[in-house]
Amino acid sequence: MPRPRSLQPDRLAAAAVAIIDRDGLAGLTMRSAAAELGMSTMALYRYVADRDELELLVCEWVLRDLDTTVPDDPVWTEKIKTLCHRVRASLAAHQRVVPLLIANRQRCRAVLRWTETVLTVLTQAGFDDADRVVALRGLVAYLNGALLQESLGSLGGPGTLVMAALPAADFPLLRDTARRAVTVSLDDEFDGGLAIVLRGLAAMVS
Amino acid sequence: MPRPRSLQPDRLAAAAVAIIDRDGLAGLTMRSAAAELGMSTMALYRYVADRDELELLVCEWVLRDLDTTVPDDPVWTEKIKTLCHRVRASLAAHQRVVPLLIANRQRCRAVLRWTETVLTVLTQAGFDDADRVVALRGLVAYLNGALLQESLGSLGGPGTLVMAALPAADFPLLRDTARRAVTVSLDDEFDGGLAIVLRGLAAMVS
DNA sequence: GCTATTAAACGTACGCTGTACGCCTACGAA
DNA sequence: TTCGTAGGCGTACAGCGTACGTTTAATAGC
Numbered sequence: 424m425p426r427p428r429s430l431q432p433d434r435l436a437a438a439a440v441a442i443i444d445r446d447g448l449a450g451l452t453m454r455s456a457a458a459e460l461g462m463s464t465m466a467l468y469r470y471v472a473d474r475d476e477l478e479l480l481v482c483e484w485v486l487r488d489l490d491t492t493v494p495d496d497p498v499w500t501e502k503i504k505t506l507c508h509r510v511r512a513s514l515a516a517h518q519r520v521v522p523l524l525i526a527n528r529q530r531c532r533a534v535l536r537w538t539e540t541v542l543t544v545l546t547q548a549g550f551d552d553a554d555r556v557v558a559l560r561g562l563v564a565y566l567n568g569a570l571l572q573e574s575l576g577s578l579g580g581p582g583t584l585v586m587a588a589l590p591a592a593d594f595p596l597l598r599d600t601a602r603r604a605v606t607v608s609l610d611d612e613f614d615g616g617l618a619i620v621l622r623g624l625a626a627m628v629s
Numbered sequence: 630m631p632r633p634r635s636l637q638p639d640r641l642a643a644a645a646v647a648i649i650d651r652d653g654l655a656g657l658t659m660r661s662a663a664a665e666l667g668m669s670t671m672a673l674y675r676y677v678a679d680r681d682e683l684e685l686l687v688c689e690w691v692l693r694d695l696d697t698t699v700p701d702d703p704v705w706t707e708k709i710k711t712l713c714h715r716v717r718a719s720l721a722a723h724q725r726v727v728p729l730l731i732a733n734r735q736r737c738r739a740v741l742r743w744t745e746t747v748l749t750v751l752t753q754a755g756f757d758d759a760d761r762v763v764a765l766r767g768l769v770a771y772l773n774g775a776l777l778q779e780s781l782g783s784l785g786g787p788g789t790l791v792m793a794a795l796p797a798a799d800f801p802l803l804r805d806t807a808r809r810a811v812t813v814s815l816d817d818e819f820d821g822g823l824a825i826v827l828r829g830l831a832a833m834v835s
Numbered sequence: 836g837c838t839a840t841t842a843a844a845c846g847t848a849c850g851c852t853g854t855a856c857g858c859c860t861a862c863g864a865a
Numbered sequence: 866t867t868c869g870t871a872g873g874c875g876t877a878c879a880g881c882g883t884a885c886g887t888t889t890a891a892t893a894g895c
């Protein structure tokens with residue numbers, strides 16, 4: 424009998440993500456989100472309790488299509504690799520939400536489902552008890568770190584250029600490596616780092 | 630001939646860190662920092678250009694005693710391990726500044742010196758060209774991710790407890806792993822993950 | 836001892852943020 | 866047609882970073 428809602432949470436999340444993609448994380452405010460939807464600021468509070476909940480909505484929206492079924496790759500390390508690639512692919516178009524995702528990693532349902540699947544693969548591969556804890560944490564630490572680096576602009580960005588311009592006397596290797604780094608593609612960087620972790624994981628179970 | 634400064638940047642940084650340790654990152658504001666020092670808010674701007682520069686000062690202060698000489702461990706992987714332990718030890722008492730450190734990783738001198746040393750070790754171990762780039766990025770990604778996880782409260786914190794309370798029907802392994810996780814010490818978790826990365830790195834060069 | 840000079844320190848103010856609170860209004864059921 | 870419910874909106878407040886102008890303290894030169 425009450426007045427019907429004029430907005431579904433999906434549209435709210437999509438608008439917030441659009442702002443983040445366009446203006447960065449700092450550009451997202453309750454006012455800017457409301458303006459994007461053509462509503463008044465306080466109208467948003469009919470849909471979210473506070474800004475924190477809006478950010479959670481953003482996280483869920485970005486990962487809404489994340490496939491969390493067990494991949495059918497033959498080897499378990501490749502299953503893990505595929506799972507990581509799926510996350511990275513979902514975030515590719517919305518890199519700036521990565522910090523939000525890390526902050527909300529324990530509350531975001533999609534992340535929990537993804538983690539459950541990773542644990543399924545690890546368990547089938549023979550990990551259990553403390554080893555499984557360490558394996559999961561190590562993998563997630565790398566994934567978070569790598570995604571965050573990309574989100575903050577790792578290779579080829581202004582940060583790398585600053586390092587490339589460092590005085591050769593104080594930082595010869597860093598300067599050299601930064602110059603070399605701009606020639607490494609983002610995909611190669613991510614896959615190379617992931618391969619390191621996967622090799623280390625494989626050595627744990629054999 | 631002018632009026633002498635009543636404050637050295639060191640004291641400013643120390644005060645800011647004290648606030649962060651006590652009240653968290655959100656507790657640090659220009660006003661709270663000034664109050665901590667018994668000065669007026671605007672007086673701080675004689676020492677830093679803006680809040681960003683204050684945060685950089687915080688990063689430098691936290692790592693002011695970081696030893697960036699090449700460790701004398703016999704094996705190169707142990708040198709890397711020691712270098713990572715040194716960073717973690719410096720941050721142990723000030724975990725909440727980790728996000729600041731990651732954001733300022735390209736500008737903080739201590740981080741740059743540390744990275745140069747890591748590259749020295751990697752180079753001596755035989756890494757060069759793209760491999761060295763990938764090795765460094767992978768290691769740093771893990772380190773950042775692991776430190777960030779600890780900073781946000783990884784094991785035994787409320788987040789883990791939430792996961793441990795998840796419905797067994799939907800998240801059997803996640804629930805079980807979270808319950809097991811509280812028995813793994815922070816040191817073991819960090820070292821276990823680092824060992825994974827180091828094994829993967831060693832496989833790269835042999 | 837006095838004064839002029841210089842930068843430190845401070846006070847005020849502005850636009851921004853998240854959001855508590857209260858009012859108005861559109862809608863569906865009766 | 867009327868009423869109850871909840872959606873939508875406007876106002877207001879505390880707190881943020883900081884631009885700008887004024888005041889104050891300490892010293893160099895006389």
